[in-house]
Amino acid sequence: MPVTIDRTTSSRRAPPQPVRLSLTPAPGGLDGMWWPRSRALTRELPTLMAALVDHWGRITGVTVHPAYWPVVPHHVSVAGRTVRVGWSIQAQDPHRLTLSLPDGQHRDVLVIPPETGAEAAAQLMADGGGDAPAREEATDGFDARIREEAWESDGGAGRPSFLSRPIGSTGPSPAGRRR
Template sequence: MTATIDRLTFSERVTSPPARLSLTPAGSAPGLLDGAWWPRSRDLSHELPALVDVLDACWGRITRVTVNPTHWSVIPRKVAVGGRKVHVGWFADEQDPHKLILLSYTAGRWDLLVIPPETGAAAAARLMAAAATPGGLATAGALMAREDTSREVQESLDREEEWETEGGHASAAAESPDPPGPVSPARGM
């Protein structure tokens, strides 16, 4: 997979809707993730400003963001946030494709699960709750794999239910085999 880096300097910020975010409670036991973010699109230039605005207020001034390019086709070098620049970088092999890392010079590092924009609301709610669990030991990739498995099982159950309700279930008469009896020889042989 190749990533395209947007080499343009940051442009005027377009007002974006509030970030869909779930964070571990302040002062809780540290875990592998500090919460989850559910962007509305795969456009980092459009999605990051709203996220950074919220997190600046919670965690201090965010100065750098890193992503894995697997799920982002264009990665801007800088994003405008409140009249300043936030640097954006990427790591293909070193960073989980489902994780976003935020850095602050004064306050440290935070790791967020990135929920794909096309995820349904129920699945996103489960993932956000799991990622924001204090002291959680699941990685971003493990949470996504667990959700994928859960979705596949549910889809299989739904298909079976649909098959049953559409007459796929054999009738009681068809379920019992023919009674044993003498086999008559074929005539005319």
């Protein structure tokens, strides 16, 4: 039985959507705000970094807090080169993304959770991140869902002990067990 494969529709990709970004400096030393469309760093970071190259130049590294990103890759590909991605639970605010530049400077960007409503996100971006209560209000619903999901998936056990140890620590966890 002959089979015909139509590759015209499968080879076409939708054009990338514009980055939802504001480079208005905000309180707390923030250099801008970013409202990603998802929590997939491998999909979202290349688009963000491509948009920032005209403003800040080449980005050599990114640091995130792992609490809100389901997968933190070791690197992402941007315009044919590799950018290192790291994470920190102690030095990194959960709603902040730190971008490293070749000259050693850093740029901090507030991450507005993708689940935030369009009106709240637009307001945060329009007023330079607003004050702390406005930011907290926009992100509290997401934080509560994450805490509840963690509680449910851990059987109510709470935060895994390996997240309570300092990064790079190989000593016993706070509960006295080795992992």
